Amino acid sequence: MTEVLDAGPFFHGTKAELRVGELLAAGFRSNYRPEIVMNHIYFTALRDGAGLAAELAAGDGEPRVYLVEPTGDFENDPNVTDQKFPGNPTRSYRSADPLRIVAVVDDWTRQSPEALQGWRDRLAAIRDDEHGEIIN
Template identity: 55%
Template sequence: MPEPFEEYEPGVFLHGTKADLAVGDVLVPGRDSNFEAGRRANHVYLTSTLDAATWGAELAAGVGRGRIYIVEPTGAVEDDPNVTDKKFPGNPTRSYRTREPVQIVGELVDWIGHAPEQVQSMRDGLAALTREGRAVIDD
């Protein structure tokens, strides 16, 4: 299982999703959000920890299996305020976002997900935040 806060490899960024993509594809802002139905994302989100990418792959909207891509940003990245300001000051999750395109350069195929009960617990917690009106994404 992925270790929280452990960097995957120095200088490597990851993106977790359910989208079926290929090396050379480019992720751009302005697409449907992976995590909020009916919302367009103004950023592309990425991380340098396998744990955060795994959560992204497991919790993303859509059907099919979760996927984790190795990506290269084409411009500046900034700390993701949805994680760093709200949950983990100092950005130990190494969660970032960018308004610039991000190119897929590879895919991790042998990653191990969280236990099903952990995923369900996270989904339940996110659903509760939505019901309470506290599932706000700063995008």
């Protein structure tokens, strides 16, 4: 039996336009390191965290947040948990199994242009740092 890490609900942020019932799966390029094809699909239990991910995602589409349900086991996202921060304060997870889109979420907090630029600057600094590797 797998330990339940979080009861959710869970959210995924992206610029992809998807429909309820569709599956999100691993195997696509990272939004933060496009040279890396991801082995996992990432999600969070924080609606606004998914919104931030959507706004920072690669591409020109409109940022979107989806309510999702994991179809298999999942684990704490090691990119933001114990290996870099104690515990899991962002309630971020990853799975090798797909996530099913349950609903479109419209009530998430948008970032100001200044706040988004600050996040982009932090991500650029991580990319430039030899220790800023994505754990895939």
